[in-house]
């Protein structure tokens with residue numbers, strides 16, 4: 644990362660349309676984090692759905708352990724669905740709120756089976772348009788835009804969808820890509836609409852990964868490293884912050900995944 648001088652603040656980029664800024668952010672962060680980014684695992688879509696439900700407000704390490712333990716204890720999804728809820732809760736105890744997530748996962752598995760002639764699989768989504776697949780997923784209990792996007796993008800469906808986690812959301816708000824007041828859920832549609840329609844799944848995946856990584860490493864919840872940030876000259880929040888005009892906006896909220 645490079646140190647930026649205050650002279651870089653003399654730019655009109657912050658007034659550009661959000662689509663232009665989104666592209667510039669992508670271009671710079673791709674260079675910084677070396678796109679294309681490798682997909683971090685290969686799971687079928689139902690496994691990805693369960694993994695995403697476990698990951699809510701949980702560190703990756705802990706949700707990964709919960710997922711592996713669940714799979715070891717119950718190799719078939721039907722076993723997870725039909726087990727006493729306490730046994731599922733015990734298997735996923737490494738993640739947060741296992742007492743809520745265990746019944747939720749069982750309810751989702753029951754619903755998937757009932758809608759799919761008893762088959763516990765989401766392979767049929769592979770042939771569906773992404774918009775319809777996401778709507779179907781979001782009609783399941785406890786599944787919102789972030790989870791549906793994760794299933795489409797991170798699973799071996801490898802579809803075109805933009806998940807927005809708390810890091811991504813915070814960076815986007817500070818950059819002015821979304822209004823401060825826009826919650827994570829509705830921000831999915833706004834941020835994805837700023838990306839070129841011709842981008843493929845890998846590029847949309849890259850966009851999420853690099854902005855999330857930037858949020859974890861540089862644009863942190865507390866004390867973002869604005870002076871080392873390659874986006875400073877196009878970031879109103881960083882500029883105002885360094886100029887002392889703004890205190891810690893988005894730095895007093897609880898981080899959420």
Ligand code: SF4
Pocket residue numbers: 814817818861862863867868869870872873874875878880881882
């Ligand atoms: S300049 Fe500061 S607030 Fe803006 S994106 Fe970079 S680290 Fe975040």
